[in-house]
Structures are given as C-alpha cells and as structure tokens.
Amino acid sequence: MLLPDLPQPSDKLLVSNSIDTKFTHTYQPSNMKCPILIATILRPSGSTGVQSHVQSVQRWLQQSGRRSLIVTPFQSPKWQFYPALGIRRVLDLLSPTAGVWWYRRGHGFFLGCALTRLLRDGAPCIIYAQCPVSAAAAMAARKSPLQVIVTVVHFNESHAVEWSNKGAIALNGSLFKAIQKMESQVLPKVDGLIFVSEFMRQLIQVSVTPCRQIPSRVIPNFTNDQTQLRLNLPRSGLITIGTLEPRKNHRYALEIVFQTKLLGQPLSLTVVGHGPDRAELENLVATWDIQSQVHFTGFVANAASLMSSHQAYLHVAKMESFGIVLIEAMSHGLPVFAAPVGGISEVFCNGVEGLHIPLNDARAAAVAILRWINDAEQMRSAGAAARRTFLEKYEATKVGTKLVEFLDEIAAR
Incomplete structure (x- = not known):
C-alpha cells in the first residue's frame, strides 16, 4: 500500500483532494504497524460531531506518529464527483427522498472508488469507517482479509431515524426501511465495532442482534486539550x-x-x-x-x-x-x-x-x-x-x- 510521508505533529490534518499524488511511500509491515484509513462520506471537516471526531482522531494519529489518511468521496476527480453533487441538488428540489437516496448511493460509490485505489495491492491496513455506508464501501473495495474494517456507531438510533427527523424521508417509508435493512446487514459483517456510548451499544445489540457476536468496545468521543483556561476571564450568558x-x-x-x-x-x-x-x-x-x-x-x-x-x-x-x-x-x-x-x-x-x-x-x-x-x-x-x-x-x-x-x-x- 502506498502512503504519504508521516507529517510532523501540527494542527493541519493530512487531507488530499487527489489521493494518488500524495502516495509516495510503500507501507513496510516489517517495521511499523499497519496504517489506518479513516473512511467517511462527509467532508473531512465541518460542523457535525462526526467531522469533529474525524479531526480529533487524525490529529491524535499524527501526533503519535501513526501512519494514517482521511479518505472521502471528495478526493475523486472533480469532473466525476461534482456533477453527481449537482444531480443531488436537483433531486432535493424535486423530491427530498430521492435526494437522500442519491446522496447515500453517490457518496458511497465515490468513497468506494477512492478506497479501491488505496487497497488494490491487498496490503494490511485498518479501515476505520464512520458509518454503515462507509463500511459497505470498504467491504466492496478491500482485496485481502488483512484489510480489516472497524466501524464506529455515531448515529442516533439509525440513519433512517435521523433522515426522518430532518423531514427528508417518511417515517417507516420504503427508504426508511431500506436504510434500516442496510444497517442490519452491514454492521454484523465488519471486523469490529466501536460504540461512543453504552446507550448505543445496548440499542444496536438489541435491534441488530448478530452484532453481539462482533468484537466491540465502548470508547467515548474525545478531543485535544487546546484550552488555556483564564480564571479571570469575564464570562456571561x-x-x-x-x-x-x-x-x-x-x-x-x-x-x-x-x-x-x-x-x-x-x-x-x-x-x-x-x-x-x-x-x-x-x-x-x-x-x-x-x-x-x-x-x-x-x-x-x-x-x-x-x-x-x-x-x-x-x-x-x-x-x-x-x-x-x-x-x-x-x-x-x-x-x-x-x-x-x-x-x-x-x-x-x-x-x-x-x-x-x-x-x-x-x-x-x-x-x-x-x-x-x-x-x-x-x-x-x-x-x-x-x-x-x-x-x-x-x-x-x-x-x-x-x-x-x-x-x-x-x-x-
């Protein structure tokens, strides 16, 4: 597997819009632990909790000297990916449900393309997937059992529930049920599961019972301590x-x-x-x-x-x-x-x-x-x-x- 040079610890996270140009060194399993690919269908940074988690994990990996890379659909060639984004915007206007379907399929497809380029030689790695769609893309892309997939469960109850709460899909509608079915099929097939709370561990292991057999751990979200407390700072509201x-x-x-x-x-x-x-x-x-x-x-x-x-x-x-x-x-x-x-x-x-x-x-x-x-x-x-x-x-x-x-x-x- 080709990976970029290890960056020096800094606040700048290693994210590339062109994966191939960043990959200049071959992974050597004999002298280092296998690299970690953080797979997400979201942009690497933004306002969501998932994006905050991705940034925190990548920063920690860099500071600890671990070879890693954030992989997203946005690293696909612009002439391929951005027309798909345009289609999604049109669908959102015509039918929010169709827009959600296209978003999940499109982003999953392009993430899979990016992962396929990285995993094609079958070299050992850990794919840290941030959602079931990311996990499914990783499953389709991996070429060897040495490329393991660990999924973290960030969502609230189910992505189907989240989209329904946004008003984008109908509660218990066909897409709602399809998303739930997809989650119940994908999560039991990963190599490991991370739950950010005991609440989510119990919820998933009850609703998707085969997940009880998957190695799992409850590990909370975390962030760097970048706070310089000023005890005399005026505070209000x-x-x-x-x-x-x-x-x-x-x-x-x-x-x-x-x-x-x-x-x-x-x-x-x-x-x-x-x-x-x-x-x-x-x-x-x-x-x-x-x-x-x-x-x-x-x-x-x-x-x-x-x-x-x-x-x-x-x-x-x-x-x-x-x-x-x-x-x-x-x-x-x-x-x-x-x-x-x-x-x-x-x-x-x-x-x-x-x-x-x-x-x-x-x-x-x-x-x-x-x-x-x-x-x-x-x-x-x-x-x-x-x-x-x-x-x-x-x-x-x-x-x-x-x-x-x-x-x-x-x-x-």
Missing part, C-alpha cells in the same frame, strides 16, 4: 452550538431564555450554527421580544473557541448518541445544562459537572438554570468538576490510546 434543525430543538432553548425574562432574570444565549430552522427561530425571537438576549452567529469555524467567554453550556437536543460538544464545553470549564437523553447521561453526572434539565417544561428548566447561575460557588465547583472530568475521561491522550489499541487488536486477530 449561555452558549449552544449545533446545526439549526429539528432534532437539536433550538426552539426549546429559546423558550427557556424567554422564561428567564418572564422570571425577571433574563439570561443571554449565543446560538452558534446554521441550518434550515434559522428563519423560524429568528421569528420566534422577534415574537417573544428577546432580541437583546439572543445572538445568532451562523457557522463559526472552531466554534468551541467561543465557549470560554460564557458561563455555561445549554444543550436541549431530543436525542444524542454522545454529544461531543458537551466535552468541548467541559474542556473549557463550563458547567453543562442538558437533557439526559441517549448517551448524554453518560457524559456528565447530574449535580456535579452540570445539571439535567427537562425537555417538556421550559419554565422549570429556566428556574433550575437560574438557581445554578445565581450560585457562584455552585458554578465554580461544577466548572472545576467539568474540567477535571474532561481531563480524566475525554482528553485525546487517554482516549486516543484506547481507540488505537482496539483497532490494532482487531487487526491482529
């Missing part, structure tokens, strides 16, 4: 980061802010992200007359850097397999206010690093948050606990080592 879409439930976050106004203790909220719900959310802000409390930033690269100027992190998503943004907040020493849905209850302890809040009573949530915000000692203690828990459980050095050890364990079987 809440911050929330995420795509403005129904699952993230930003309307409810605004309801909480509105309730703090009615309670006579108005809190400010910085909303970071972009998405289809923005216009509706801005209308709500105007209707409730909370323009002075809410600030929409749109998409911000390295959005976590904004956290250090806020008092606490607010997260009201209806479902999360983990919630990587929570550990980013904890790394900055922010208490977390979040609903205990999905894997979130595993990320922090209620009453220690933050507070579990209800998703069905904005006033009760506002009262609970204000009680904490107004208790300086409580906030100081929770912030310190959040920072400590991050360093102990989610910092890259500790978790990255566990991840790579598991990948190597699967490769050695």
